[in-house]
């Protein structure tokens with residue numbers, strides 16, 4: 049648990065009644081990194097983030113956040129962390145400006161008026177500052193929430209699905225902003241369900257069913273899973289997709305428009321399938337470097353098996 | 360880290376802005392007291408029994424004893440003891456330890472025998488007319504029956520029937536026996552408790568239910584700053600309600616206010632505190648605004664039924680009185696009646712203030728034990 053780590057937790061565990069929702073979770077987030085936090089619905093992402101910033105008391109485990117103990121120093125942690133909740137949590141019956149101003153007061157910021165004005169200008173909401181926050185559209189609510197959690201220049205941002213329901217242009221702007229912040233040394237832990245956002249992260253952790261399945265630098269993840277992928281193009285791709293799903297050695301078939309990505313962990317078996325199929329001559333088979341995308345589809349398929357077995 | 364007045368002020372200000380925007384609730388906070396005042400202003404009557412009674416005995420003869428026995432067996436009166444002076448009797452009526460003081464004049468028995476029609480004085484606390492009325496009405500019959508029975512043989516023949524005596528009833532504090540005069544001061548306690556408990560509980564639970572609590576406690580704000588900031592505006596609401604209420608009571612129902620305003624002021628502030636604490640406690644239990652409303656309503660029922668507001672306290676069975684003693688409204692009701700109708704000052708309500716103080720401490724202790732700074 050060194051000072052270069054913005055977050056370092058070991059064995060975090062949370063139970064709600066008889067259910068263990070987060071199970072012995074470890075995570076190290078280096079300072080200045082963009083860390084993606086992925087996992088299916090109900091896997092425990094929000095619960096983990098809440099434990100890290102002192103909103104929930106873990107039933108087990110320990111750790112530090114910005115060098116402060118998450119169990120005993122949540123007050124210090126709160127001063128330096130910006131937490132964006134998954135659910136809209138600003139006051140709907142206050143105006144945009146009143147909301148930002150309220151947050152600024154909570155952090156006892158000195159040049160409050162100027163900072164709020166600047167945030168409003170950045171958001172492009174300066175001329176709508178008097179509008180009630182509850183009357184904003186869903187995407188704008190997200191953007192306002194994000195602005196409000198960055199208002200006090202936190203060193204660490206915990207963002208829980210910040211771009212849910214945000215249009216593509218705004219999402220791109222948002223990620224540009226995240227990268228700018230990271231370049232300045234701000235650490236960002238962001239949970240998301242979007243693959244195109246996952247690939248922009250420096251590190252990734254994947255959680256399912258409360259347990260961490262895998263974590264590491266984003267580019268190493270496909271290798272860690274050991275997935276081989278073949279790209280298939282050709283006519284009548286739908287029929288081929290159905291056939292391949294029944295073929296031994298093929299563990300995953302994902303369709304991207306007119307192209308199939310056929311993956312499996314047994315490279316030799318998959319190569320045999322590819323050779324047989326190519327011999328028929330109807331489709332073109334190319335081996336390609338396994339990407340993050342296939343890796344996550346593979347992980348999620350595994351997680352849903354977890355659920356159906358009921359564990 | 361220390362309490363920050365800046366953050367407390369910010370929460371307070373926010374709460375006021377929200378209150379101002381929530382027109383319906385705001386209108387309700389002022390409208391409900393007035394509506395209830397008019398609804399309850401109509402009489403609710405009952406026929407209470409076993410009312411605490413003291414005797415001042417200047418005559419000890421068998422006829423006197425028969426009269427007292429007759430009163431006791433009538434179920435209306437419950438003799439608690441003997442007083443030796445008029446002041447002692449007055450004090451008991453004022454602080455509520457007795458509803459009646461019976462004064463048997465010297466030579467009562469002798470005068471009855473001689474047919475001189477002696478005067479039996481009954482001082483009644485009529486600030487609660489429904490409590491006093493039935494007992495007073497029954498008194499003449501009870502006394503005359505008792506005298507007839509106690510006189511036997513030759514003596515009986517000499518005394519005319521019905522036996523000559525008169526009963527003078529001296530109604531104190533509410534001579535006209537108007538129910539509104541009694542109900543209205545009691546109603547203040549019920550209304551304050553209803554709105555204070557409900558509004559605070561709902562205001563706090565709303566933050567949890569809407570999800571804003573999560574963002575709020577993720578900031579460095581301290582729990583005490585949040586609690587005080589959220590509760591203080593409602594103290595002011597309580598003030599406004601009380602002023603509106605007292606004005607309406609005065610103008611519409613012509614309820615007197617003869618005691619010390621300071622006494623009511625002190626009692627009323629303490630009462631607001633205990634209700635806010637109760638609302639806070641409710642908010643730590645309720646998971647939704649709906650639950651908070653229902654729980655708050657549930658705490659209000661005993662305040663109406665067991666506090667002596669609906670039924671005279673002394674007429675309730677023992678277990679109900681025990682329960683009633685644990686309810687703040689019971690004591691506040693005594694304070695308002697004593698101060699407004701009986702002219703009590705601070706010294707007269709010391710016991711009631713102490714009782715509310717103890718209840719407050721208990722509630723605050725339980726509430727703080729339940730309150731969490733986290734979401735678990």
Ligand SMILES: Nc1ncnc2c1ncn2[C@@H]1O[C@H](COP(=O)(O)OP(=O)(O)OP(=O)(O)O)[C@@H](O)[C@H]1O
Pocket residue numbers: 064069087088089090091092093094095096134
């Ligand atoms: N306060 C609570 N009481 C009981 N169970 C809870 C509570 N909060 C969360 N859970 C349960 O814990 C599990 C994990 O929830 P969590 O919100 O952490 O998932 P998530 O990964 O954030 O999901 P999503 O992607 O849908 O946001 C869920 O099954 C949820 O039902």
Ligand SMILES: [Mg+2]
Pocket residue numbers: 093094095134208
């Ligand atoms: Mg979540």
